[in-house]
Amino acid sequence: MHAVMKITLTKPFIVRCFLVSLFLSLPFLFLYLLFPQQQPFHHSVTTKDLTIRPGYSSYESYIQRQLNKTLNPRLRKIWTTRDWDRKIPVFARFFQDLKGKNLLRNTSKALCIGARVGQEVEALRRIGVADSVGMDLVPYPPLVVQADFHNQPFRNDTFDFEFSNVFDHALYPQRFVAEIERTLKPEGVCVLHVALSRRADKYSANDLYSVQPLVELFNHSALVHVRSVDGFGLDTEVAFRKNGPSHHHRL
Numbered sequence: 496m497h498a499v500m501k502i503t504l505t506k507p508f509i510v511r512c513f514l515v516s517l518f519l520s521l522p523f524l525f526l527y528l529l530f531p532q533q534q535p536f537h538h539s540v541t542t543k544d545l546t547i548r549p550g551y552s553s554y555e556s557y558i559q560r561q562l563n564k565t566l567n568p569r570l571r572k573i574w575t576t577r578d579w580d581r582k583i584p585v586f587a588r589f590f591q592d593l594k595g596k597n598l599l600r601n602t603s604k605a606l607c608i609g610a611r612v613g614q615e616v617e618a619l620r621r622i623g624v625a626d627s628v629g630m631d632l633v634p635y636p637p638l639v640v641q642a643d644f645h646n647q648p649f650r651n652d653t654f655d656f657e658f659s660n661v662f663d664h665a666l667y668p669q670r671f672v673a674e675i676e677r678t679l680k681p682e683g684v685c686v687l688h689v690a691l692s693r694r695a696d697k698y699s700a701n702d703l704y705s706v707q708p709l710v711e712l713f714n715h716s717a718l719v720h721v722r723s724v725d726g727f728g729l730d731t732e733v734a735f736r737k738n739g740p741s742h743h744h745r746l
Contacts, residue, residue: 542708543704544703544704544705544707544708545668545701545702545703545704545708546701546702546704547666547668547700547701548699548700548701548702551666551700554666557666557700558632558643560698561632561664561698562632562633563698564698565611565631565632565633566633571612574611574612574614575612578614579612579614579617582614582618582727583614583617583618583621584618585726585727586614586615586618586619587618587621587622589618589724589726589732590618590619590622590624590658591622593684593686593734594622596720598656598684598686598719598734598736599624599656599684600624600655601623601624601625602626602655603624603626603654603655603656604626604627604653604654604655604656605619605624605626605627605628605654605655605656605657605658606627606628606629606630606649606653606654606656606657606658606678607619607627607628607629607630607639607657607658607659608629608630608644608657608658608659608661608675609630609631609644609659609660609661609664610629610630610631610635610638610639611629611631611633611635611639612635612638612639613629613635613638613639615629615658615660616628616629616638616639617638624656628640630642630644630647630648644659644661644665644671644674645665645666645667645670645671645674646670646674647674647675647677647678649678650678651677651678652678652679652680652681652683653678653679653680654678654679654680654683655679655680655683655684656683656684656685656686657675657678657679657683657684657685657686658685658686658687658688659675659685659686659687659688660687660688660689660726660727660729662687662689662701662703662709663689663690663696663699663700663701663702663703664698664699664700665700665701666700666701668701668708668712669712672709672712672713676713676715676716676737679716679737680737681737681738681739681740682736682737682738682739683736683737684719684734684735684736684737685713685716685734685735685736685737686732686733686734686735687709687732687733687734687735688724688726688729688731688732689703689709689729689730689731689733690703690728690729690730690731691703691704691705691706691730691731692730692731693728693730696728706718706721706731706733709733709735713735715737715738716735716736716737716738717735717736717738718733718734718735719734719735719736720732720733720734721733721734
């Protein structure tokens with residue numbers, strides 16, 4: 496006759512097991528929230544003047560390719576040494592000019608999208624825009640926080656001013672722009688530096704051939720200006736102002 500072994504599962508034991516399993520699952524939950532497995536947006540904006548580059552089997556492969564550049568030790572050393580001294584004064588002149596056009600103020604709450612190590616943020620702070628922060632896949636405290644520009648971690652209507660020179664890195668341009676318009680305050684300003692006359696770098700996810708696709712994507716904003724710039728390989732500055740509350744009442 497076989498002995499029967501009885502196992503009594505006490506409530507504290509069950510709770511401990513639950514807490515251990517929850518703790519072990521947290522890293523996977525974090526990765527899922529930061530880099531969603533299935534994106535609720537598609538390559539729906541591909542036109543003759545805006546094309547998405549092929550070759551990404553998944554969103555994770557796209558993120559990994561971007562990280563290959565952002566985490567490159569050689570590039571990060573250049574960005575924080577030689578490029579730091581070379582680029583900040585140029586960004587400062589761009590931003591100072593925008594202040595002269597009343598598109599940026601010292602009191603503006605500003606965001607730099609795809610800021611790497613925060614050269615643009617430092618430039619804004621040097622010209623008096625103290626409430627400025629950058630975002631990128633890899634943080635660089637205190638200037639840059641970790642975030643995916645397809646899914647900004649900020650509340651609606653947060654910023655007065657947003658700047659980016661990485662539109663070409665957006666796999667989902669429509670989502671990139673939608674997040675800018677969501678987080679801009681009404682009548683807030685977005686300024687993009689893009690390349691129209693030449694192809695962007697090998698890490699780019701899209702190619703832009705005219706300003707028209709941007710005008711169509713910023714469907715809750717008005718075009719302010721388009722002008723030529725010399726922005727480290729980017730040749731065109733495009734500025735938009737988000738519609739104010741009165742605009743919706745007129746529709």
